[in-house]
Amino acid sequence: MSRDGDKFPPALHTSELARMAASGVSRRSLLRSMGLGVGALAAGSLLSACGGSSAGGAPQVVKSGPIEKGAKLKLLRWSAFVDADQTNWEKNTQAFTQKTGVPVSIDWETWTDVQPKAATAAHVGSGPDLAIAFYDTPQQFPDKLVDLSDVADDISSKAGAWFSTPQKYGQSNGQWIAIPLGANGAEWNYRVSWAKAAGFSEFPKDTDGLLEFAKAMKTDGHPIGLALGHAVGDANTWTHWLIWAFGGMTVDSNGKIAVDQDGTIKALEYAKQFGDQMISGVASWDDSNNNKAYLAGQLGATSNGISIYYSAQSDAPDVAADTMTAEFPVGPVGKPTQFHQISQFMVYAYTQYPNAAKEYIKFMMAPEQYKPWMEASEGYVSPPLESYTQDPFWTSKPQFTPYRDAAKNMLWDGYSGPMGIQSSQALADYVVVDMVARAATGQQSPKDSANQAAAQLKRIYGV
Amino acid sequence: MAATTEEVPTGRTGGSPGPGVPWRVRMRNDSRLAAILFLLPAVLILVGLLGYPLVLGVWLSLTNETLAESGQFVGLSNFIYLVQDPVFRTAVFNTVLYTVVSIFFKYILGMALALLLNRKLRFKGLLRAVFLLPWVVPTVLSAIAWWWIFDSQFSILSWIGIHLGLIHHNINFLGSPWNARWSVIAVDIWRGTPFFAISLLAGLQTVPKSLHEAADMDGATSWQRFRHVTLPMLSGITAIVVTFSAIFTFSDFSLVYSITRGGPNNATHLLATLAYQEAIQGGNLSEGAAIAMFIVPVLFAVTLLTYFKVSRRKW
Numbered sequence: 001m002s003r004d005g006d007k008f009p010p011a012l013h014t015s016e017l018a019r020m021a022a023s024g025v026s027r028r029s030l031l032r033s034m035g036l037g038v039g040a041l042a043a044g045s046l047l048s049a050c051g052g053s054s055a056g057g058a059p060q061v062v063k064s065g066p067i068e069k070g071a072k073l074k075l076l077r078w079s080a081f082v083d084a085d086q087t088n089w090e091k092n093t094q095a096f097t098q099k100t101g102v103p104v105s106i107d108w109e110t111w112t113d114v115q116p117k118a119a120t121a122a123h124v125g126s127g128p129d130l131a132i133a134f135y136d137t138p139q140q141f142p143d144k145l146v147d148l149s150d151v152a153d154d155i156s157s158k159a160g161a162w163f164s165t166p167q168k169y170g171q172s173n174g175q176w177i178a179i180p181l182g183a184n185g186a187e188w189n190y191r192v193s194w195a196k197a198a199g200f201s202e203f204p205k206d207t208d209g210l211l212e213f214a215k216a217m218k219t220d221g222h223p224i225g226l227a228l229g230h231a232v233g234d235a236n237t238w239t240h241w242l243i244w245a246f247g248g249m250t251v252d253s254n255g256k257i258a259v260d261q262d263g264t265i266k267a268l269e270y271a272k273q274f275g276d277q278m279i280s281g282v283a284s285w286d287d288s289n290n291n292k293a294y295l296a297g298q299l300g301a302t303s304n305g306i307s308i309y310y311s312a313q314s315d316a317p318d319v320a321a322d323t324m325t326a327e328f329p330v331g332p333v334g335k336p337t338q339f340h341q342i343s344q345f346m347v348y349a350y351t352q353y354p355n356a357a358k359e360y361i362k363f364m365m366a367p368e369q370y371k372p373w374m375e376a377s378e379g380y381v382s383p384p385l386e387s388y389t390q391d392p393f394w395t396s397k398p399q400f401t402p403y404r405d406a407a408k409n410m411l412w413d414g415y416s417g418p419m420g421i422q423s424s425q426a427l428a429d430y431v432v433v434d435m436v437a438r439a440a441t442g443q444q445s446p447k448d449s450a451n452q453a454a455a456q457l458k459r460i461y462g463v
Numbered sequence: 464m465a466a467t468t469e470e471v472p473t474g475r476t477g478g479s480p481g482p483g484v485p486w487r488v489r490m491r492n493d494s495r496l497a498a499i500l501f502l503l504p505a506v507l508i509l510v511g512l513l514g515y516p517l518v519l520g521v522w523l524s525l526t527n528e529t530l531a532e533s534g535q536f537v538g539l540s541n542f543i544y545l546v547q548d549p550v551f552r553t554a555v556f557n558t559v560l561y562t563v564v565s566i567f568f569k570y571i572l573g574m575a576l577a578l579l580l581n582r583k584l585r586f587k588g589l590l591r592a593v594f595l596l597p598w599v600v601p602t603v604l605s606a607i608a609w610w611w612i613f614d615s616q617f618s619i620l621s622w623i624g625i626h627l628g629l630i631h632h633n634i635n636f637l638g639s640p641w642n643a644r645w646s647v648i649a650v651d652i653w654r655g656t657p658f659f660a661i662s663l664l665a666g667l668q669t670v671p672k673s674l675h676e677a678a679d680m681d682g683a684t685s686w687q688r689f690r691h692v693t694l695p696m697l698s699g700i701t702a703i704v705v706t707f708s709a710i711f712t713f714s715d716f717s718l719v720y721s722i723t724r725g726g727p728n729n730a731t732h733l734l735a736t737l738a739y740q741e742a743i744q745g746g747n748l749s750e751g752a753a754i755a756m757f758i759v760p761v762l763f764a765v766t767l768l769t770y771f772k773v774s775r776r777k778w
Contacts, residue, residue: 116743119530123748140746141531229637230724281615283727284637293616421531425745429550434728441638443728452549459544 059147059177060349064358071356073104076118076131078111078343081307084376092369099363102356112232112287122348129351130360134232135427136169136412138178138346139419145177146347146354148361152176155365159385163408166384169342169419178344179361182374182381185340185406186237188326189294189308190301191319194222198300203326207245207270210329213301214277222300225278225293227285228437230430233341234287238303238328239436240339242274243267244411245331250426250457251417257463259435260447260454266332268439268446275440283441295319303328306379306403327402327409336409343381382406422461431456517759523752530746541753551754554732557644561719561733562712565651569708570701572652573659580660581667591661598657606721609650613637613722637723640730647719647731651712659704666700667693706769710762734758 075093080086086108093104107128109117115137121127122144138145152170156162162170166180188203195203198216214224227234243249247263258264275282279299282289290302295316302308312320328338345364347357363369367388374383375393379400383389384407394404414423426432435453438444444452489496524541528534545551580591597605612619613636621633637643670693678688716735719725725732725740732740734754742751 119743119746123530140529143531228727230726279616281633281635281638283639284613284615284635284643284723286724289615292614296616298616421529421746425741425747428740428745430726430729434726437726437728441727443640456550459548 058173059142059145059175060354061147064150065355067100067102067356067359068353071102071353073102073130073353073356073360074128075104075106075360076114076121076128076133077106077108078114078132078134079108080377081111081305082310082377082380084378085373085380088373088376089364092364092373093360095369096360096363100356100359102353102360104360118346125348125350127348129353130345130347130357132181132343132345134184134341134343136414136419136424138344139169139172140421140424142172142175142177144349146349146351146357148176148179148345148347148358151179151358151361154362155179155385159365159367159370160387161385163384163386165410165412166342166407168412169344178346179365180384180407181343181345181365182383183340183342183407183410184233184305184380185382185403186233186303186305186338187328187402187406188301188303189323190224190326191222191299191322192324193322194220194300195324198222203301203324204329206329207331211270211274211277214274217300218277220300223277223279224301225282225285225290225299226303227287227290228275228282228433228440229285229289230433231285231287231289234290234304235285235430235433235437236427237339237341239433240411240413240415241328241337242271242331242436243432244337244339244415245329245333246270247331247333249416250432250453251414251423251461253416255417255461255463257454257457257461259431259457260450263333264435264450264453265446268436268449271436271440272442272446275442278440283437306399309399310378310380323399325399325402327405338406338410339413340382340406340410342384342407342410379403382408425460426457429456429460431460520752520755523749524756526749528749530748534749537749541750542756545750545753545757550729550732551737553729554734554737554754555757557731558713558733560644561648561651561715562709564648565655565712566705566708568652569655569659570705572656573704574663576656576660577663577667580664591664594660595657597654598661602654602717603721605654606650606718609646609653610637610722613646638727640727643723643727643731647722650722651715651718654718655708655712658708662700662704663697666697670696702769706766709765709769713762713765714758 077089080089090106093106097103111134114131114133115135117127118131118133118137119140121131122141125144148170152162162180166183170176170178170180190203194217195201195213198213198220200213200216204210204213217224226238228239229235243259243264246267248259248261248265248267249263250257250259252258279293290299290304291308291311293299294302294304294308295312297316297319306325309320309323309325312323328336330336345361347354347361351357364373370383370388371391371393374381374388374391379394380403382403382405383391386408389404389408394400413419413427417423431453435449438449438452439446443449484492491497523534525536525538526534527537527541576594580587580594584590611617615633615635615638618633618636620636621630624630624634625632635642636646674692674696675688678692683691714735715733716739719731719733720736720739723731725736729737734757738751738754740751741754742748745751
């Protein structure tokens, strides 16, 4: 099994969408920002969501220079899942302030709130100076961001090469619109003793083995459980992995809808068998249900960030002591097809302090700051740079190691087509999650479910 | 001039003070002007907080604007697509079902509760406060509590059912489309019934006892008194309560979003949750606006219908 990031995923910059010319913040931004805010109160519906715009296009090129006089930064970041993440992040930030004199205030937001807030800020042209958002959020509005190509080069010069998929996430038309912070890896957590009792001395390496594992665990009364509700992280990650593992994809590299083809159908047939082995109720699970069930000892295995192991150490030590982690098995395509929530810095074009923001990113991504923070986060964020995966931390505990290569082995949202507003919308609409859920729960046949997804995608992609 | 100003009569009830009177005095004594000034803040707030977003929403629904790019005018194409979209049609169905069923049960239960609380009871004040709790607790908090109650593994309802021997395994409250629909409807009924109860109770207390006494003397039964005295006397408050509830329920967002996020498989999406998903999470502002626009005429119709048909009188 190849784990070589240079071989897979494929080369960068395939089928990027053409972008219109760059432009500044629109004349209607202020008015529209008012509309955005007040609409939420007045209409109680999406009248609120309808604010401003500027033409789409390339990111805003800001000539690098010294930090702006009197600069101060406001960062929007997802709240930490591991306590030491926040502590170390703030410590590094204070070090940046001491070094540069630039104060940085951090808005720690619940992770599901970051995307709408980050997108709204971009649209109305007001809000934080920079944000750390998930998935391909920056690809939705590249023209509203600052070109960070010089930042990416600077980081790379100090920390080595970027993995290919993080690089793809960070770039638009060859320019860096975002700097990957890392992938919040979702891997398997399983109960070692129960697995051994079921005849598995190690976690399966392929999808056939995984199905046998699931059957055996269910027979022993320790079923597996994976989210199939509208769970932004846990459902999206494993369902995309499944489709890709069998050669399926939503969109091909030419941007054509390809979800209703053989690979997807085979994946959905597998999903039906796989779903039958799961604990009941997974169709309603959000991102927290599997954590609760696993920590309560009701699950033999589940897919999650390493935060589940972190929580188990304090909340359920007996579960933690019996927990091992493993990478997602490889499907018939013979290559890793993982999908993770990548986290990226982006700097808004409207900021008054783009150079200060760039310096902040460089500082936080530099080895002196990044490595201690990465270690303190206990593996929650898989690094986007190869050199950081060679840190001894990743082999200091066997549970950490499977999370190490998440950024290396992942594919991207909308694989194998381009990223952009369409792939984001398909993800937001849970097209893949619902497709797998319909098949796995027997609501629809694999073919019907794939056809329904194809119809949704055709509308989203406008084909 | 100051002396003259003092001599100008005050307390006029209308009209202009006449020419030659200083503007400050005119302002103070012109009731029409005063009315305009008093209304102005409310008008400005309404225009700013309702009018502008509404007009903007209408405009965006007629464009193809996304988070990334400015929109071009595309006429009714968003609406034409939406009426053909199965997810949107499901959301419309859900919204209508959610509103109609919820209001029906909220009215029945609210009326029953109001009649009960209108009787001579011990601890009536305390009971009223307790019954009002579901309505005053922030929706998101109560939704989270219900989310636990409906949990597929840890539901207390399933636990009770199993321990009483009524069921043998956990109920899949939120995992199948119809179970999930009825579950969120049940929560909305629980949340909204106190509003009906307290409002109807207020109405009940305005019904003159003499009417009931007269009906009594005419030999009317309890049901006849309720049907022909109480209900007609409550028509006004009923119209108001139903209208408000219809507006809030039809445009509800937080309850469904907190419990199911529209799942499973879009089975519980309401128009507001779908609009949020499309516009904010998906970045398709124009489509989200178009979905939201479908709410407006329905609420307008509900308001008119309730106004003219339920109250059957001019206020």
